[in-house]
Amino acid sequence: MSAQAVMETIAALVPEGARVLDLGCGTGELLAYLKQHRGCSGYGVELDDANLLACVQRGVNAIQLNLEEGLSIFEDQSFDVVLQLETLQHLRNTELMLRETARVGRIGIVSFPNFAHWPNRLQVLLGRMPVTRVLPYEWYDTPNIRVGTYADFEVLARKNRLNILDSFGIQEGRVVRNMPNLLASMAVFKFDRG
Amino acid sequence: MGQLGAVTPQRMSFAQPLPLRSGAQIRDYELVYETYGQLNAARSNAVLVCHALNASHHVAGVYAGEDKSEGWWDNLVGPGKPLDTDKFFVIGINNLGSCFGSTGPMHSNPDTGRVYGADFPVVTVQDWVDAQARVLDQLGITQLAAVLGGSLGGMQALDWALRYPARLRHCIAIATAPCLSAQNIAFNEVARRAIITDPDFHGGHFYQHGVVPKRGLRVARMIGHITYLSDDVMEQKFGRQMRAAELGYSTQDIEFQIESYLRYQGDKFSDYFDANTYLLITRALDYFDPAREQGGDLSRTFASARCKFLLASFTTDWRFSPARSREIVKALLDNKLDVSYAEIDAPHGHDAFLLEDPRYHGVLRAYFQRIAGEVVA
Numbered sequence: 283m284s285a286q287a288v289m290e291t292i293a294a295l296v297p298e299g300a301r302v303l304d305l306g307c308g309t310g311e312l313l314a315y316l317k318q319h320r321g322c323s324g325y326g327v328e329l330d331d332a333n334l335l336a337c338v339q340r341g342v343n344a345i346q347l348n349l350e351e352g353l354s355i356f357e358d359q360s361f362d363v364v365l366q367l368e369t370l371q372h373l374r375n376t377e378l379m380l381r382e383t384a385r386v387g388r389i390g391i392v393s394f395p396n397f398a399h400w401p402n403r404l405q406v407l408l409g410r411m412p413v414t415r416v417l418p419y420e421w422y423d424t425p426n427i428r429v430g431t432y433a434d435f436e437v438l439a440r441k442n443r444l445n446i447l448d449s450f451g452i453q454e455g456r457v458v459r460n461m462p463n464l465l466a467s468m469a470v471f472k473f474d475r476g
Numbered sequence: 477m478g479q480l481g482a483v484t485p486q487r488m489s490f491a492q493p494l495p496l497r498s499g500a501q502i503r504d505y506e507l508v509y510e511t512y513g514q515l516n517a518a519r520s521n522a523v524l525v526c527h528a529l530n531a532s533h534h535v536a537g538v539y540a541g542e543d544k545s546e547g548w549w550d551n552l553v554g555p556g557k558p559l560d561t562d563k564f565f566v567i568g569i570n571n572l573g574s575c576f577g578s579t580g581p582m583h584s585n586p587d588t589g590r591v592y593g594a595d596f597p598v599v600t601v602q603d604w605v606d607a608q609a610r611v612l613d614q615l616g617i618t619q620l621a622a623v624l625g626g627s628l629g630g631m632q633a634l635d636w637a638l639r640y641p642a643r644l645r646h647c648i649a650i651a652t653a654p655c656l657s658a659q660n661i662a663f664n665e666v667a668r669r670a671i672i673t674d675p676d677f678h679g680g681h682f683y684q685h686g687v688v689p690k691r692g693l694r695v696a697r698m699i700g701h702i703t704y705l706s707d708d709v710m711e712q713k714f715g716r717q718m719r720a721a722e723l724g725y726s727t728q729d730i731e732f733q734i735e736s737y738l739r740y741q742g743d744k745f746s747d748y749f750d751a752n753t754y755l756l757i758t759r760a761l762d763y764f765d766p767a768r769e770q771g772g773d774l775s776r777t778f779a780s781a782r783c784k785f786l787l788a789s790f791t792t793d794w795r796f797s798p799a800r801s802r803e804i805v806k807a808l809l810d811n812k813l814d815v816s817y818a819e820i821d822a823p824h825g826h827d828a829f830l831l832e833d834p835r836y837h838g839v840l841r842a843y844f845q846r847i848a849g850e851v852v853a
Contacts, residue, residue, distance in 0.1 A: 285593070286608050293480050299814070323812075325809070325815070331820075331821075331835045334816075334818055334839065335839055335842055336833070337816070337845050338786075338816055338818075338839050338846070339842040339844040339845070339846075343815055343816050344816050344817075345805060345815070345816065345817045346807075346817055346818050346819040347802075347817075355802060355805065355806045355809065356809065357809075357810060360809070369543050434492075
């Protein structure tokens with residue numbers, strides 16, 4: 283299953299025994315996986331009641347906070363890794379959150395849907411906003427209030443003086459290192475403050 | 477979901493004096509408590525529930541033959557309930573200085589043979605926790621699975637985590653704060669002045685005059701009650717509803733339904749609550765400030781804690797707002813302690829911690845299930 287493969291691919295980027303903060307941790311699946319398979323510890327941040335409950339049921343530490351209000355509750359460099367998976371595109375303060383991620387963690391890992399994946403380009407070329415498996419929403423009814431591309435993120439990271447340690451695309455659960463901006467529906471970046 | 481059914485309070489006497497934070501001590505005192513469920517053979521499934529301002533040891537269940545005698549947290553504690561008494565041994569202890577049976581201002585002072593009244597020593601949250609620890613000693617419980625409390629009870633739970641770090645595995649603090657704000661203390665002061673300036677107060681020695689400062693207690697309760705509810709709930713429940721169809725053009729009669737409600741709450745309260753106890757408890761609230769000894773640094777304060785934490789707050793609680801709970805969460809994060817925090821979007825204000833909100837109870841149920849898993853393992 284590709285969701286499991288994506289999780290394992292991301293988990294492989296997290297050092298063994300790391301203290302992890304997972305922003306927008308959902309049901310806490312990845313944190314539980316990291317705890318069990320990589321000896322990690324840490325916390326998830328989640329706004330949704332049902333997701334928070336799922337975290338508590340799983341025995342994962344979860345803090346109910348609205349990411350739009352910032353990360354002032356977390357001290358500088360207090361985590362080895364800050365994860366922001368499939369979360370950034372839902373946030374209004376994208377750039378601020380990216381900077382906050384780099385402030386709180388020694389390493390940041392983000393993933394988001396790559397708008398420049400070729401089927402999306404094709405749909406835009408045909409005059410319509412893309413609706414795909416990764417971007418399943420109509421333009422007027424999408425929680426993804428920020429749509430960016432793999433290439434766009436490199437520009438944003440440079441602007442904020444972030445040092446990209448690794449980056450690749452993910453397509454059908456597989457890592458794409460060859461022309462990821464064209465060939466992958468999801469973008470993954472690992473960075474530090476340089 | 478079953479019912480606990482009839483429960484019976486028990487009593488424990490202590491001959492050894494309890495040293496209090498004030499420097500005073502109290503001797504020959506008694507504490508009233510209730511227990512629910514069974515203590516397991518390993519004595520590892522005990523949960524202490526700490527009560528808030530006007531509550532008592534009667535946490536759950538009913539008293540035989542008494543109508544409407546459900547414990548104050550009966551919706552949470554019982555067989556199959558979020559704090560499941562089929563799995564846990566739950567203990568409620570009436571705090572020292574209370575008017576519900578434990579030694580308090582209405583009892584006789586062994587040093588003078590007279591009723592304590594205003595001479596009952598000022599007790600603090602720490603003193604209560606020390607007294608609770610002695611009850612557990614006598615029950616043979618060295619470590620609690622959890623300490624749970626809301627509001628003032630949450631402060632006791634936090635104090636357990638700070639001063640008896642090895643004696644609890646989980647601290648669950650609901651709708652609470654690391655200390656009172658100036659506004660909180662101000663409300664307490666208004667309540668206290670209402671009581672103290674009642675002509676029937678007699679400097680706290682009203683028992684020997686055969687009177688009760690009911691007027692003061694009523695006003696104190698009215699003030700308190702306003703702070704327990706949210707503006708929205710009050711608006712929704714009462715709005716500007718009038719008692720009569722026409723304005724009465726009176727400044728002294730009840731005209732609005734909210735006035736009637738507050739007076740009713742005040743009357744009810746003044747019938748059963750002791751004025752000296754109210755003064756003592758609000759003072760204990762004012763004084764609670766564990767960071768004081770660390771120069772106000774809450775993160776350093778929690779360096780002594782070892783247990784795991786669950787905190788919950790309610791978005792419309794303006795008495796102990798979510799921001800106050802987040803201060804505690806931050807201190808726990810700074811110490812790399814295990815913590816989960818639920819910020820429940822409930823409309824009911826501070827009172828929400830006593831109500832049965834499914835999201836709130838869902839989180840508590842899940843958390844206690846996790847603790848139950850550890851107890852078996």
